Amino acid sequence: MWLMTITVGLVTLVLVTWLRDYVKRWRMPPGPFFWPIIGNLFLFGGQPFFTFIELTKRYGDVFSLKLGMTDVVVLNSLDTVREALVKKSVDFAGRPKTLTADVFTEGGKDIAFTDYSPTWKLHRKLFHSATRGFASGKNLQSNVHESLEETIAEFSKMEGRVVDLEEYIYNLVYNVICSAAFGVRYNMDDEEFNTLIKLTKDTNEVFGQGLLADVYPLLRPLPTPTIYTGKKLAEQFLGILGRHLEHHRETFDPSNLRDITDHMIKAQKDAEEEGIYDVTSLTDCHLRQTIADVFFGGTDTTIIVIRWAILFLAAHPEIQEKVAAELDSAVGRDRLPELSDRETTPYMEAAIHEVMRMGSIAPLSIPRATTVDTTLRGYQIPKGTWIMPNLWALHHDPATWGDPDVFRPERFLDENGMPVPKPAALMPFSAGRRACPGEAVAKADTFLLLGGLVQSFRFTIPEGEGPPDFSPDERGGSNFSLPSPYKVVMTCRK
Numbered sequence: 001m002w003l004m005t006i007t008v009g010l011v012t013l014v015l016v017t018w019l020r021d022y023v024k025r026w027r028m029p030p031g032p033f034f035w036p037i038i039g040n041l042f043l044f045g046g047q048p049f050f051t052f053i054e055l056t057k058r059y060g061d062v063f064s065l066k067l068g069m070t071d072v073v074v075l076n077s078l079d080t081v082r083e084a085l086v087k088k089s090v091d092f093a094g095r096p097k098t099l100t101a102d103v104f105t106e107g108g109k110d111i112a113f114t115d116y117s118p119t120w121k122l123h124r125k126l127f128h129s130a131t132r133g134f135a136s137g138k139n140l141q142s143n144v145h146e147s148l149e150e151t152i153a154e155f156s157k158m159e160g161r162v163v164d165l166e167e168y169i170y171n172l173v174y175n176v177i178c179s180a181a182f183g184v185r186y187n188m189d190d191e192e193f194n195t196l197i198k199l200t201k202d203t204n205e206v207f208g209q210g211l212l213a214d215v216y217p218l219l220r221p222l223p224t225p226t227i228y229t230g231k232k233l234a235e236q237f238l239g240i241l242g243r244h245l246e247h248h249r250e251t252f253d254p255s256n257l258r259d260i261t262d263h264m265i266k267a268q269k270d271a272e273e274e275g276i277y278d279v280t281s282l283t284d285c286h287l288r289q290t291i292a293d294v295f296f297g298g299t300d301t302t303i304i305v306i307r308w309a310i311l312f313l314a315a316h317p318e319i320q321e322k323v324a325a326e327l328d329s330a331v332g333r334d335r336l337p338e339l340s341d342r343e344t345t346p347y348m349e350a351a352i353h354e355v356m357r358m359g360s361i362a363p364l365s366i367p368r369a370t371t372v373d374t375t376l377r378g379y380q381i382p383k384g385t386w387i388m389p390n391l392w393a394l395h396h397d398p399a400t401w402g403d404p405d406v407f408r409p410e411r412f413l414d415e416n417g418m419p420v421p422k423p424a425a426l427m428p429f430s431a432g433r434r435a436c437p438g439e440a441v442a443k444a445d446t447f448l449l450l451g452g453l454v455q456s457f458r459f460t461i462p463e464g465e466g467p468p469d470f471s472p473d474e475r476g477g478s479n480f481s482l483p484s485p486y487k488v489v490m491t492c493r494k
């Protein structure tokens with residue numbers, strides 16, 4: 001009898017919640033039918049940025065879905081993204097509160113996954129000034145050059161062979177990020193280097209697609225093996241970062257800021273001296289979390305950009321030749337490209353824009369959440385609704401780009417080969433209050449790495465292979481648009 005009562009009670013609760021959600025939906029953007037409990041879960045599988053484009057045909061450029069029992073609003077056009085992220089930037093500046101984020105951010109002490117709050121604002125401000133300072137300083141360039149020289153030597157040994165460069169690019173970029181974050185450049189066989197790489201890859205594997213408890217918060221108290229593994233991974237990773245932070249504090253010299261950690265310590269000290277901040281939000285735990293953001297925000301993204309770039313250039317030899325010829329005339333062949341060369345290499349910059357547009361590395365950005373009850377296009381959006389900007393849709397909209405599936409850097413240049421103002425619809429780093437604060441570092445790294453590689457090698461598709469497939473690999477899921485595994489042949493240009 002009691003089993004029957006519990007079952008009837010639960011079914012009634014589920015139906016009442018479902019009906020209440022349906023009533024709430026009347027004033028929200030339209031969307032497809034959703035089931036009790038699972039909602040539209042199946043529409044989020046695979047590569048949902050494609051599914052969402054299909055859904056715009058029926059529901060328009062802004063629509064509502066249910067991810068389990070969580071409300072999600074998807075933005076599929078420049079207009080809706082700008083209205084939400086730029087015009088109503090505070091209303092849309094939150095992040096969903098998820099168990100995945102809590103496990104890795106020691107309860108929300110980082111920047112990327114923390115909700116909109118005074119502490120987030122403070123840390124973001126410090127991070128922004130630290131990364132800007134680092135991106136314009138001389139250390140970034142010399143760090144990249146050192147790592148690049150090693151990789152160029154290694155690539156030279158593989159001249160003429162058919163190779164998959166994924167692992168090499170991963171190690172190259174990871175090393176560049178390590179030296180940006182805490183000034184250490186590792187040998188490829190260094191134990192700590194390989195531990196860091198393994199921890200990052202394991203973390204992405206275990207948590208890449210999030211936990212069920214993220215969309216069913218009632219499951220949060222359940223101690224699952226995945227959460228246990230995640231906590232262990234986070235502990236080990238943060239332990240290494242913590243030791244580097246400690247060493248930086250002991251050896252800190254304000255007249256020689258070596259890396260982002262030093263820039264952060266300096267920004268922290270300045271903030272303390274100004275005395276206007278709550279020092280309880282300036283702990284080493286926060287700082288360690290910020291450094292972790294550099295890893296999780298900067299590695300995969302930059303690796304994917306370089307991998308897309310090599311694939312697009314190998315598949316378009318005439319464009320690769322133009323990039324190389326411009327580097328030859330602006331830089332020559334006796335030194336690696338430097339940041340000051342960016343001003344005299346507009347074609348290279350245009351090619352990087354085009355890689356970021358066609359590749360759309362973070363196709364759904366990082367989900368936002370509304371901080372208050374708000375409106376969009378006259379529809380109501382309740383506080384706490386998850387917001388997904390479909391950057392892939394913006395970057396592949398035929399109405400904006402004409403021929404979105406063609407790799408054509410010229411679209412960012414005028415008839416004299418000079419840069420045109422950056423189109424508003426190009427936003428690989430998103431927009432508004434939470435737009436990527438690592439943009440300056442990412443652009444500097446990409447220019448130096450790609451410039452050095454194209455200056456040194458000609459990349460070609462192996463003989464006998466047809467044109468490569470540019471559709472993103474399914475392994476990237478909803479988080480990343482990454483190229484499918486591919487091989488190239490390298491010929492030395494020097």
Ligand code: HEM
Pocket residue numbers: 111112113124131293294295297298299301302305361362365366367368428429430431433434435436437438439441442
């Ligand atoms: C090509 C490389 C990169 C791409 C395409 C990229 C893209 C993005 C995107 C789309 C977001 C979400 C912004 C939003 O919610 O509106 C983001 C956030 C973020 N990125 Fe990047 N990123 C890149 C490189 C980097 C690098 C190198 C760093 C660190 C040095 C970094 C650190 C962060 C952080 C900390 C956030 C969270 C910002 C916040 O929540 O306030 N990113 N990035």
